[in-house]
Structure formats: C-alpha cells, structure tokens
Amino acid sequence: MAELQPSPVSAAAAPGSADGGPAAARVNLLDFDLEGLTAFCEQLGEKRFRAVQLFRWIHQKGAADFAQMSDLARSLRDKLAHRAEVRGLAILSEQASTDGTIKWLFDVGNGDAVEAVFIPEADRGTLCVSSQAGCAVGCRFCSTGHQGFSRNLSTGEILAQLWFAEHHLRQRLKLAPGERAIDNVVMMGMGEPLQNYCALVPALRVMLDDHGYGLSRRRVTVSTSGVVPMMDRLRVDCPVALAVSLHAPEDGLRDQLVPLNRKYPLAELMAACERYLEAAPRDFITFEYCMLDGANDAPEQARQLVRLVTGRAGTPAVPCKLNLIPFNPFPASGLLRSPKERVDAFAQVLIESGIVTTVRRTRGDDIAAACGQLAGEVQDRTRASERLTRPAIRIAPAPVTPEGDRLHGRRAG
Numbered sequence: 001m002a003e004l005q006p007s008p009v010s011a012a013a014a015p016g017s018a019d020g021g022p023a024a025a026r027v028n029l030l031d032f033d034l035e036g037l038t039a040f041c042e043q044l045g046e047k048r049f050r051a052v053q054l055f056r057w058i059h060q061k062g063a064a065d066f067a068q069m070s071d072l073a074r075s076l077r078d079k080l081a082h083r084a085e086v087r088g089l090a091i092l093s094e095q096a097s098t099d100g101t102i103k104w105l106f107d108v109g110n111g112d113a114v115e116a117v118f119i120p121e122a123d124r125g126t127l128c129v130s131s132q133a134g135c136a137v138g139c140r141f142c143s144t145g146h147q148g149f150s151r152n153l154s155t156g157e158i159l160a161q162l163w164f165a166e167h168h169l170r171q172r173l174k175l176a177p178g179e180r181a182i183d184n185v186v187m188m189g190m191g192e193p194l195q196n197y198c199a200l201v202p203a204l205r206v207m208l209d210d211h212g213y214g215l216s217r218r219r220v221t222v223s224t225s226g227v228v229p230m231m232d233r234l235r236v237d238c239p240v241a242l243a244v245s246l247h248a249p250e251d252g253l254r255d256q257l258v259p260l261n262r263k264y265p266l267a268e269l270m271a272a273c274e275r276y277l278e279a280a281p282r283d284f285i286t287f288e289y290c291m292l293d294g295a296n297d298a299p300e301q302a303r304q305l306v307r308l309v310t311g312r313a314g315t316p317a318v319p320c321k322l323n324l325i326p327f328n329p330f331p332a333s334g335l336l337r338s339p340k341e342r343v344d345a346f347a348q349v350l351i352e353s354g355i356v357t358t359v360r361r362t363r364g365d366d367i368a369a370a371c372g373q374l375a376g377e378v379q380d381r382t383r384a385s386e387r388l389t390r391p392a393i394r395i396a397p398a399p400v401t402p403e404g405d406r407l408h409g410r411r412a413g
C-alpha cells in the first residue's frame, strides 16, 4: 500500500484550512450545483456570471483558495472568505494496484470512511464514487451491505471524491492543460445512490454541467438495486445512464440476494426499466449480474434471464446489455466465485439469444477495489452483519438438463 502525499489541491482543501473563521460556520461550496451557487451568490449581492466564474474555478481548476481566483473582484473574495469554503474530504489512505487501479479511503467523520476507486483504461479513466457511508439494502454478495448503514453522504461529500481525484490525477499524471483524468463516472461505490436521491441529483448536475466537469449523460452511470419510485424520478430530473443490479432471474432467489426485491419485485422493476428507457441517454439498460457458484449461474437460470428481459416471462421486454461480474469472495458472504467454464456457459446462452453480454474483467483485486469489495469503515446503525449471518441461500430445485448439469445441491452459502 502506498501512502498518499497530499497534493497542493488536497492540502488546500483540508477542512478549516481557508482563512476567515471556523469551518463549521462556513458554507461548503461543493454542496451546490450551479443553480444553488447562483442563489448563494445572489444572497451576497452578486450576479449569476460571478457564480459561473466561481463554479469554474472550483470544478474546472480545482481551486479551493479564494485568493487564487484572480478574476473575481476583491470584495467578492473577501465576502467568500468569511462566509464560505471549498471543503474536500481528508484522505485516510491510498492503495495502488499493480493494474493501475487506485483506491482512496476518505474520512467523512464520526468514525465513518468511504472509498472511491479510479480505474484507468487505454481510452478512458473511470471513477467509481460512493453515495452513502455503508448501505441499508444488505445484498448478500456485497461487502458494503454486510457492513450495514451509517448515513447518507451530502452532495459535497459525493462531489469531493470526484473533485479530489480529477485534480489530484491531473497533477500526478502530468496532464496537459485541458486534458482530463476522468471521463466516466459510475455511482457504483458504497451505498444505494437512489436511497440518497436529494444529495445525488445536484451532484450529477455538477458532473454534467459544461461549467463543471462537462461529462456526457452517457458517461455518468447510476447503479441501483431497483428503487423503483426513484428510478421514475431520475428519468424526469436527470436521466443519466442506468445500471440495474439484477443478480437473479426470478423473485424467489432475488429476494434472498437483493432484499429490496421483496418491496419492488422483478415485474415492477422491469416495468420501471422500460419507462426509464423513454428518457435514457442510451437505448439500453445495463443489467449487472454477479456470478455466484451454484446460486445463480446454471444454464437454466440463464434461460430464465433471457425470458425475463425479452418479456417472455410476462414482464416487459427491456433492451439491455448483460454484464456478468465474477464474484469477489469475502468470508462473511459464505458465497463462492463461479468457475470460468460456468460463466462462459451462462454467457453463451445469453449470446445465442441475441443479448449483448460481457464478462467484466476484475480490476484492483489485489487492493480489494473490485466490484462488491468496497467496505470503507462504517458505524453500523442497522445490525446488518447480524441479519446477514443467516443460513445459506436456498435454491429452489431446478430440473436436470439433458447435458446432465447439476443445477441444485451445490453449496451456495
């Protein structure tokens, strides 16, 4: 594990580092989208174009020190120094994987810490961002879910992860002026983003804003376990790309893997996906499917999945891409990773049915930064670990196929 040397950006952003009074009394400007910042500037007697300048200094240049903002009037800089600050998150640690993935642990106070992960690829850089300290959904295969839930992050705490990573990486990678480090954001870190909707939407707007990070809607993805009413609201308020954590082709198994399914079962979820597509920036939904040995990885379950997404299971047909994710085992889950042959056979069923299917390459395995591994530190207020230390998943007996697949009786948990 490599210790992070605070960059000038993060040092300047440390809580309470700006001039002009105690941090608690000052407004954190990372909490505002452009409309919010405009309203704040109007309270200070300033026009909208000043808010735009300030917004660009913060998000495009990574500035936290008002004295640096040379094109703002001196009088405004003085007012800001007394009333506001750009308060990033303190960094507890950085870990760098041999494959280039970097994971940061951010302190969000009161013993809670959240993680963000940078995943470099040949043609782009992706940042995986957390939305909550912990998560109340409690999916069986997810390390965050086993930790329980402490609290929602604020808009500023969500954005601080991107703000830090973008400007820190620009310096670290010695990028040329105008080059960006991150051109893809996935809300797939700790937490269920749609259970923190009010903080999420302004953060998404800053990511999309041309005066902010200027990311296209296709390059900002919200991943949900299926909070149906909020999917409908997101479709209207800020339709970005959508990924849905599916993980099972029928309600009985999904109830066990993703407990939220008991509230919003698959028929409702698929109908919400169909509605979302009316406004989505892509003409498909990405379904995430974590491959769990003996639990959800049988060929018959692949055929059930085909029926589900093509509407032959009595649900609406949903144009989609299936993303099969190799499970990253952790002891408390009691679950195992599907062997490669089983993943390949599962994928083959989907592909032969005309469904675009990918098997996700695991990244950051060696630093526990891969999908489902983010754990941070959470003061659990939900007794999740107790609830999740329950008997193994029970899989309904499925017929033995002509090829002789053993579809049941394998240990899942």
Ligand code: SF4
Pocket (backbone or CB within 6 Å): 135, 136, 137, 138, 139, 142, 143, 144, 145, 146, 189, 190, 191, 192, 224, 225, 245
């Ligand atoms: S998979 Fe997502 S929704 Fe489920 S427990 Fe983990 S963070 Fe929460």
